Amino acid sequence: MKIKKIVVVVFLYLFNYNYSYSIEPEIFVQSTVNRASKILSENISKEKKMDELRLIAKETVDIRGIGFYTLGSVRKTLNDDQKKRYAILFEEYFLKSFSSRLAEYTNPEIDVQSKEILSENYTIVNSLLKGTPERPEVKIDWRIYTKKPENPLIRDLIIEGLSLARTQKEEFSSILNSNDNDINALFKTLEEFSKN
Numbered sequence: 001m002k003i004k005k006i007v008v009v010v011f012l013y014l015f016n017y018n019y020s021y022s023i024e025p026e027i028f029v030q031s032t033v034n035r036a037s038k039i040l041s042e043n044i045s046k047e048k049k050m051d052e053l054r055l056i057a058k059e060t061v062d063i064r065g066i067g068f069y070t071l072g073s074v075r076k077t078l079n080d081d082q083k084k085r086y087a088i089l090f091e092e093y094f095l096k097s098f099s100s101r102l103a104e105y106t107n108p109e110i111d112v113q114s115k116e117i118l119s120e121n122y123t124i125v126n127s128l129l130k131g132t133p134e135r136p137e138v139k140i141d142w143r144i145y146t147k148k149p150e151n152p153l154i155r156d157l158i159i160e161g162l163s164l165a166r167t168q169k170e171e172f173s174s175i176l177n178s179n180d181n182d183i184n185a186l187f188k189t190l191e192e193f194s195k196n
Contacts, residue, residue: 022149025123026115029142032060032154033110033127040105050099057098062145062153063091069155070169074176074183082183089190096194110140121147122155 039052057063067090068075068083078086109130116124123144131137143156143165156165172186179185 023152025144025146025152026112026125028144028152029125029127030112032056036102037108040108046103049103053099053102054095057095060154062155063094065145065155066165067091067094069165070172072169072173074181078183085187089187092194093190121145
């Protein structure tokens with residue numbers, strides 16, 4: 001009887017351990033990069049690469065968090081239905097934009113170099129995209145959301161000092177400002193991009 005209890009306790013410990021361990025941000029980034037590089041080096045169509053890259057992005061990027069950040073203060077004026085619609089449209093927009101840009105690369109080599117813990121919730125992981133005869137090396141910093149250490153998520157990429165999330169926010173702000181902050185104008189832009 002005691003042996004059975006011990007086995008159950010050990011089993012529960014192992015079960016909980018497997019589902020609650022933390023992942024170091026730099027390992028998370030290198031693993032994500034390696035997965036993407038493997039896909040990009042495969043001899044498959046661009047469309048297939050894009051499909052597989054979308055799956056990686058859904059698992060590793062805080063798309064919803066980035067989406068609402070890029071809305072700026074306008075997000076506070078949206079009702080629940082508008083927020084739901086925006087979340088859906090932004091995810092479609094983000095996944096298409098992300099995957100189509102990345103699919104142009106062939107086997108990019110990115111080396112993680114260091115990390116800087118900003119707070120309990122954020123860590124910056126520093127990396128370098130190795131140069132080739134066609135392009136120079138590129139410094140890429142990854143802003144990783146670590147509130148849930150067992151499930152870190154990418155919140156931003158800072159490429160040579162330029163934040164992609166901030167750039168996106170400025171682009172959306174420009175669209176909204178040109179249309180009296182009418183969210184439907186942004187909805188239309190996102191829909192048109194996703195359809196093309």
